[in-house]
Structure formats: structure tokens, C-alpha cells
Amino acid sequence: MKIFLSMICIIFIVSSCDTSSEQNSQNRMLEDFLTKVEEENKKDGPIISSASWISSNFITFDSQKILADYGTRYTLNSLEKARMASNFDNVLTSPENRRMLNILKSSFVMPPPLDESLASELSKITTGLEAMYGSGEYCYEDGHCFDLEAFEAIIDKSRNPKQLLSAWRGWHEIGKPMKPMYLRMVEIGNKGSKDLGYDGLSDLWFSKYDMPADEFLNETDRVWDEVKPLYDALHCHVRAKLNDHYGDDVISKTGPLPVHMLGNMWGQSWSNIYDLVYTKEANDNSIDVTQIIKDKNLSEIEMVEYAEDFFLSIGFEPLPETFWERSLFVKPLDRSVVCHASAWNLDPVENDLRIKMCIEKNEEDFTTIHHELGHIFYYQAYNHLPTLFQGGANDGFHEAFGDLLTLSITPDYLNQIGFISKDEAKLAKEDPIGLLMKQALEGIVVVPWALMLDKWRSGVFNGEINDTNLNSSWWELREQYQGISTSETRDERYFDPGAKYHIPGNTPYTRYYLARIMQYQFHEALCNSIGFEGNLHDCSIYGSMEAGEKIISTMAMGESLPWQDAFENLTGSRKLSGKSILNYYNPLMTWLNEQNKNRTCGWVKS
Ligand code: X8Z
Ligand code: ZN
Numbered sequence: 001m002k003i004f005l006s007m008i009c010i011i012f013i014v015s016s017c018d019t020s021s022e023q024n025s026q027n028r029m030l031e032d033f034l035t036k037v038e039e040e041n042k043k044d045g046p047i048i049s050s051a052s053w054i055s056s057n058f059i060t061f062d063s064q065k066i067l068a069d070y071g072t073r074y075t076l077n078s079l080e081k082a083r084m085a086s087n088f089d090n091v092l093t094s095p096e097n098r099r100m101l102n103i104l105k106s107s108f109v110m111p112p113p114l115d116e117s118l119a120s121e122l123s124k125i126t127t128g129l130e131a132m133y134g135s136g137e138y139c140y141e142d143g144h145c146f147d148l149e150a151f152e153a154i155i156d157k158s159r160n161p162k163q164l165l166s167a168w169r170g171w172h173e174i175g176k177p178m179k180p181m182y183l184r185m186v187e188i189g190n191k192g193s194k195d196l197g198y199d200g201l202s203d204l205w206f207s208k209y210d211m212p213a214d215e216f217l218n219e220t221d222r223v224w225d226e227v228k229p230l231y232d233a234l235h236c237h238v239r240a241k242l243n244d245h246y247g248d249d250v251i252s253k254t255g256p257l258p259v260h261m262l263g264n265m266w267g268q269s270w271s272n273i274y275d276l277v278y279t280k281e282a283n284d285n286s287i288d289v290t291q292i293i294k295d296k297n298l299s300e301i302e303m304v305e306y307a308e309d310f311f312l313s314i315g316f317e318p319l320p321e322t323f324w325e326r327s328l329f330v331k332p333l334d335r336s337v338v339c340h341a342s343a344w345n346l347d348p349v350e351n352d353l354r355i356k357m358c359i360e361k362n363e364e365d366f367t368t369i370h371h372e373l374g375h376i377f378y379y380q381a382y383n384h385l386p387t388l389f390q391g392g393a394n395d396g397f398h399e400a401f402g403d404l405l406t407l408s409i410t411p412d413y414l415n416q417i418g419f420i421s422k423d424e425a426k427l428a429k430e431d432p433i434g435l436l437m438k439q440a441l442e443g444i445v446v447v448p449w450a451l452m453l454d455k456w457r458s459g460v461f462n463g464e465i466n467d468t469n470l471n472s473s474w475w476e477l478r479e480q481y482q483g484i485s486t487s488e489t490r491d492e493r494y495f496d497p498g499a500k501y502h503i504p505g506n507t508p509y510t511r512y513y514l515a516r517i518m519q520y521q522f523h524e525a526l527c528n529s530i531g532f533e534g535n536l537h538d539c540s541i542y543g544s545m546e547a548g549e550k551i552i553s554t555m556a557m558g559e560s561l562p563w564q565d566a567f568e569n570l571t572g573s574r575k576l577s578g579k580s581i582l583n584y585y586n587p588l589m590t591w592l593n594e595q596n597k598n599r600t601c602g603w604v605k606s
Contacts, residue, residue, distance in 0.1 A: 026091045033088070034100055034388075037081055041387035046347040048074045053344060055127065056356060057328060059135045059336040064127050071123040072116070078107075079114045082196060096560065100388045103559065106208055107391075110185060110201070110506050111192035118188050125185045129178055129504035134338035136174040146170055148265070149331065149339060149358065155265050156272045161250050165487065168260035172490075175498030182498065183467055185506075186460055201461035205454070205508055209394055210562040219576055220510065223517055224451055226578030230585055231444055233592040235483050236601035238270060238441075241277040256485040256603045259478075266500055267484045268449045270441040271364065278437045285427040286434045287411060289363035292419045300329040300359040306417065307369045310405055311377050314541060314548025319376065323353050331358030340501040341368050343375030348383040348390055367406050367442075374402020382558030391559035393566035396514025401551060403519040404526075407584075408540035411435070416542065429538065436537055436588040443516060444585065450513035452481035456497065457509070471496055483603040518567075520580035525571035526550060536584045 048070060055067040085104040093101075110126060112119040139145040146167070154167040190200045198204040206213035235257070242261060243251040251261065263272025270277070278286075293303065301324070308319055331339060339358035346352040355372045359365050378398055382390050392398030411425035420428070428435060456477050459465035465473045471494050479485050490496055497503040520536075526547040527539035541547035554570045564574040582589070 023092060026088070027093060030088050030091055030093055030097060030101075033084060034097060037100075037104065037388070038386055040077075040081075042349060044074060044077070045387065046350075046352070049344065049346040053346060053354070053356075055131070056134065056338040056342075059131050059338070064131050068120070068123045068127045071127065072120045075108075075112060075123065076114065076116065076119050078104075079111065079119075079192075079196075082108075083114065086197070099560065100386070103388045103391075105196060106204065108192070108196065108204065109508065110189040111196060111204070112188050113191045113195045118191070122185060122188045122192075125181050125188075126506060129181055129185070129498075129506075130338065132178060133174070133498070133501055133504040134340075135336040136171075138170040138173045140170070149360075152265055155260065156263055159276075161246065161261065164260045168265065171265060172494065172496050172499045175495035176493065178498035178504055179467070179470065179495040182495065182503070183470075190461065199462075202458040205458070205461070206510075210564060220451060220513060223576050223578045224448070227444070227447055227517070227581055230440075230582060230589055230592075231448055232483075232601055233589060233596055234440055234444055235603070236596045236599055237592050238273075238277045239603075240596075240599050242273070245276050254600060254604050255606050256479050256483045258487045259484050260487070262484070266449070267478075267482065268446050269364075270445050271438060274438055274441055277441070278434055285431050286438065287414060287420055287424070287428050289366055289414075289419070290361070292414075293361045293363070293366065296419075298361065300361070303359060303361070303366055304329065304355075304369050304373070306366075307373045307405075309417070310370065310408075310542060311373060313543045315545045315552060316377050316548065317380065319353065319380070320351050322351075323355075323376070326352070327354040328356040329359050338501075338505075340505070341372055343372045343379070345379040345383070345390070348379070348387065351380065351383060353379055367409075370406050370409075371399070371402035374398075374400070374405065377401070378555050381552055381555035384556075385558045385560060389558040389560040393554070393557060393559060393561070393563035394514065395508060395511035396518055397554075397563065397566065399511045399515035400518045400522065401555065403515055404522045404551075405541075407439075407519060407523045407537075408542050410538055410540045412538070413540040413542045432535065432537060432587055433591045436585055439537070440585055440588055444581075447513065447516050448481040449478075450509055450516060452477045453500070453502070453509040454513075455481075457503070468492065479603070479606065485606045514576070517576055517578060517581060520584050521567075521571050521573070521577060522551075524580040524583060525573075535587070536580075537587075 051063075051067045051070045055063040082105045085101040088101055110122065112122040137145045137147040138151075148171060151167045151171040154163060155171075158164050158167070186201065193199075193201045193204040196204065198207065203213055206216055209216040211219075239251060239253070239257055242257070243253050245251075246261070251258070257267070259267040261273075262270050264270065274286075298306075304327075312318060328337065331337070337358070338356070341357040342355065344354045344356065346354060353376050355369075355376060357365075357368065357372060359369065375398060378392060378401060379390075411420065411428040414420045415422055415425040456465065456474050459473060460470065469492070471490055471492050474497050475485060475490060501507070502509050523539070523541075524536060526541050526544075527536060529550065530541065530544050530546050532539040550570055554566050557566050557569070568574050
């Protein structure tokens with residue numbers, strides 16, 4: 001017995017010695033692996049970024065070829081690293097290392113299998129789709145060609161239903177040839193995701209939120225249930241006012257809203273029809289930022305400088321000279337570029353940060369500039385971290401900070417920066433419903449759209465939506481979530497989702513949904529923390545170092561911790577909630593309920 005026990009002891013000691021030396025050597029291998037990844041990322045990241053920058057700024061046969069080719073090699077290399085990261089699945093290591101390994105395995109948007117020919121095919125499709133969107137135009141029989149910006153000039157301003165429908169139809173022609181490419185891309189992407197250990201693309205996309213995918217999706221639905229009554233009230237009022245203006249032939253009193261009549265190509269923001277949905281008399285006191293930009297004769301760069309100044313006022317470091325030298329601010333006349341606004345972290349070591357945007361001198365783009373600078377200042381705040389942690393706490397955070405600052409563009413702020421006089425600010429504040437209505441036509445309207453877009457994509461990824469119902473399901477979801485439809489049947493010859501940048505561009509969209517919810521939670525928490533008392537929509541964090549410190553410290557965490565930790569740092573809570581957005585718009589909700597008293601709200605299926 002004794003012998004037996006000591007045998008066990010010996011075996012135990014030997015094997016534990018073995019295990020710990022094995023652990024040590026595995027840990028060393030892991031450290032070496034992560035060091036190598038870091039070195040490679042620093043070397044390869046800036047090159048793929050440059051190839052991508054060139055291909056979006058000069059859409060030519062050659063720029064696409066270079067990106068597709070380099071993209072294939074880069075992706076295969078990343079897949080190889082993901083595969084190697086899996087070798088350390090059972091190694092005991094620090095939470096930081098474990099997080100890095102997980103990021104390595106999950107940071108793909110459209111992964112091919114580890115196969116050269118499929119990777120190359122996929123890379124050609126993805127670069128091709130983005131280029132088709134960026135250089136897309138529609139030519140009428142008379143030879144006149146319109147690109148997106150030309151169509152938008154009509155959709156955003158015209159009040160002529162026929163002209164609006166024609167412009168809407170024209171742009172949506174661009175989706176048709178994308179359909180087979182899109183389906184093939186999803187097929188390859190699903191295979192690649194399965195190879196990475198996911199159930200498919202949908203599982204890959206929604207497993208990035210520090211909780212199981214189905215739990216995360218339940219969270220997004222839960223918050224939508226909170227916000228939906230506000231959206232429904234707004235929809236009801238807008239429909240009634242459009243019906244007053246256009247009559248029953250154009251706007252039904254009970255049906256969904258026709259997408260081409262909403263002042264935006266995708267019906268995702270209705271701020272361009274503000275004057276139709278909010279009475280003229282009250283409008284007299286409202287602030288027309290577009291007019292101010294024109295009156296002040298601001299250049300595109302000056303518009304960006306105003307946004308930078310906001311960030312500096314709360315303690316951020318100025319942007320590097322190269323940002324001003326290398327960014328694209330104005331649409332070039334002599335070549336095709338992807339005009340959809342974006343922010344780039346081309347070389348974190350060199351702090352090479354840029355935006356690419358065809359700025360128009362209006363309020364919408366003034367807001368978008370703040371949005372893009374939110375990305376840029378986020379990059380600048382986390383670029384000191386290891387490359388694998390250079391990301392938003394989650395992708396919604398990355399979209400939220402610029403939007404957060406736009407909530408601080410209050411009448412008092414506009415007075416402080418010399419856009420309006422004290423008296424004008426005072427008058428504007430006397431009509432909070434006007435101010436909130438303008439905000440809501442963008443900030444509330446976008447919420448169901450941002451939620452439904454990835455519901456559609458998720459359906460395509462998991463096969464519930466296929467080539468037989470690709471387009472009809474898009475419109476079913478749009479009707480269900482947004483109460484928006486087309487005034488004609490759009491059969492399966494069309495591919496209307498392709499007319500929205502993020503579909504051919506493969507940019508996940510739930511990030512905007514999260515951002516639109518979180519920005520109000522951030523705003524409320526920051527306004528409370530700086531001791532602001534009063535209506536949330538009157539609070540501006542402009543000039544507040546205290547608010548800035550919270551934002552900067554949250555940004556500086558990058559992706560190194562679960563997003564809930566970053567969220568807690570900023571708000572004191574770990575949970576998404578629709579309460580803050582409801583608090584912000586509370587006076588508008590009361591007003592809308594009064595307006596809608598004798599109206600039938602909701603929409604009957606078209
Ligand atoms: O794509 C964007 C930004 C670039 S990340 C301009 N946005 C979404 C869109 O345009 O559809 C911001 C709002 C939603
Ligand atoms: Zn963005």
C-alpha cells in the first residue's frame with residue numbers, strides 16, 4: 001500500500017513537473033507567436049491600408065487589381081494566424097493574451113476558407129462590389145448620366161413626386177448586376193466562417209460582443225421594444241403632415257410611407273422634410289446651419305476645423321499635420337472615388353490618420369464630419385496599444401463618439417462658436433419641440449433602419465433568405481420595422497439592398513444601431529457627471545475637460561477589455577438601455593401624443 005501511494009506520489013510529481021514545463025514552453029511559444037503577430041501587423045497593416053486607400057480614391061482597373069491581389073495574400077496570412085491561434089486554445093494564459101487570441105480568430109468580416117483560389121475569387125468579388133458602388137451611375141436614354149450625389153441632390157430637396165420617384169429608381173438600378181456576385185460572396189464567406197469554427201457568417205458577425213450571439217441579439221431587440229413607441233409616434237405624425245401636403249394619392253393615411261418621399265435615398269433620415277412636418281410659423285426661430293455655413297462662406301476644411309475644435313475643447317490632442325495634407329475633403333471632378341464618408345487609421349505608428357469624404361456645405365455633412373472625427377480621435381487615443389487591441393470597445397463604440405458630440409451642438413454652443421447671436425439662441429431654445437423634431441428626424445428615424453439592415457443580412461447569411469426572395473424580404477423587413485415601402489412592386493430582378501453602400505461594402509450595420517442607443521446613454525451620464533441640471537437636449541459638453549477625460553480614458557482602453565467595462569467607465573452601467581433616448585426626447589413624445597390624438601397610427605400591410 002505504502003509502495004503504491006509513493007508510486008502515485010512519484011507519478012504525480014513527475015507528471016506535474018512535466019505539465020508545468022510543458023506549460024512553460026507552451027507559454028513561451030504563445031508569447032513568441034503574439035510578438036511575431038504584432039511585428040507582422042505593424043509591417044503589413046499600413047501596406048494593405050495604402051492599397052485600400054488608393055483603390056477607394058482612384059477607382060481604376062489597376063488599383064482594384066492591386067487591392068484584390070494584396071488583399072488575397074493578406075487574408076490568407078490572417079487565416080493562417082487564426083489557425084495558429086487555435087493551437088493555444090487549451091493553454092493557461094493571462095486574460096490579455098486570451099483576448100488577443102480571440103481577436104485573432106474573430107476579426108474577419110467576410111473570410112474565405114484557407115484556400116488560395118477561393119480567397120482570390122472572394123477578394124475580387126469584394127473589391128469589385130465596392131468599386132461598382134463607388135463608380136455607380138445611371139444614364140437615361142437622352143444620354144444624361146447621374147451618380148449618387150447627383151441623384152441625392154434631387155431626392156434630398158425636390159417636392160415633385162414624379163421627379164423623386166424617377167431619381168430613386170435611377171439610383172436603384174445600380175444594384176441589379178451585384179446580385180449574383182453578392183450570393184457567391186456569401187457562399188464563400190459562410191464556408192470560411194465554418195472553417196474558423198463558427199456556424200456561419202451570422203454567428204461570426206454577432207459573436208463579437210463579449211456574450212453569446214443569441215444573447216446579444218435578444219439585447220438589441222429588447223432595446224428596440226423600448227424605443228419603438230417613440231418611433232411609431234413620429235411615423236404617425238410625419239405621415240399625417242405629408243398627407244396634408246401631398247394628398248391621399250401620394251401619401252396614404254394608413255399605409256407605410258413611400259421611401260422616395262422622405263428626403264433621403266434610403267429613407268434613413270427624414271431631416272430634409274423638416275419644413276413639411278413641423279409648422280412654418282414655429283420654424284421661424286429654428287436654426288438653419290446650412291444657411292449659416294453658406295453665409296459665413298465656410299470652406300470644407302474650415303467645417304472640419306470647427307469639428308476638431310470641439311474635440312480640442314474637451315482635452316484631445318490636435319490632429320497631426322498629415323491629417324490635413326492627406327485627407328480627401330472635396331469630391332474630385334476628374335476621377336471616380338468612393339464618396340461614402342470614412343475615417344482611416346493608415347499607420348498607427350506614424351499616426352497617419354485621414355478622412356475621405358466628399359463634403360457638401362450643409363448641416364448634414366457638418367454632422368457627418370463630427371462623426372468621422374469621432375473615429376479619428378478614437379484611433380489617436382488607442383494607437384499606443386498593441387495592434388490587436390487597436391479597435392473600439394465594440395464596433396458600436398467606434399460609431400458613437402462623434403455622434404455623441406453632435407448632441408452637444410445646442411443653440412448655446414452655436415452661439416459660443418459665433419454661428420448665431422445670443423438672441424437667436426434664446427429664441428431657438430424657446431421652441432424645444434422644433435429642435436427635438438429636427439434631431440429626431442435623424443436620430444430616431446435611423447434606429448429601426450439600423451436594426452433591420454443586419455436582420456436582412458443575417459437572413460441571407462443563414463439561408464432563410466435566398467435568390468428567390470432576396471429583394472422581397474428586404475422590403476418586407478423595411479415595412480415591418482420602419483413602416484416604409486416602395487410605391488411599386490420590386491421583383492427579384494432588382495437588388496435594392498445593393499444601392500446602400502454598406503451592403504456592397506460589407507460594413508456591418510448593427511454598429512450604428514448600438515451607437516444610436518449608446519450615444520444618449522453617454523450623453524446623459526456625462527451631463528449628470530458635470531452637474532448639468534435641466535433638459536438633456538440643452539446640455540452641451542463643449543469645453544468640459546471633465547467630460548473629455550471620461551471619453552478619452554474610455555477610448556484609450558481600445559479593445560483591450562470587454563465592452564461592458566468600457567461602458568461602465570463612461571456611464572456607471574454595464575447594460576444597454578433605451579431609457580436615455582426616451583428621456584432626451586420626452587418633451588417631443590408628449591407633444592407627438594397630443595398631435596396624434598385623433599389620428600390612426602401604425603400601418604396596414606401594403
Ligand atoms: O456610414 C456611416 C458613416 C461612416 S462610418 C458616414 N453612417 C451610416 C450611414 O451612412 O448609413 C453614419 C450613419 C449611418
Ligand atoms: Zn462611422
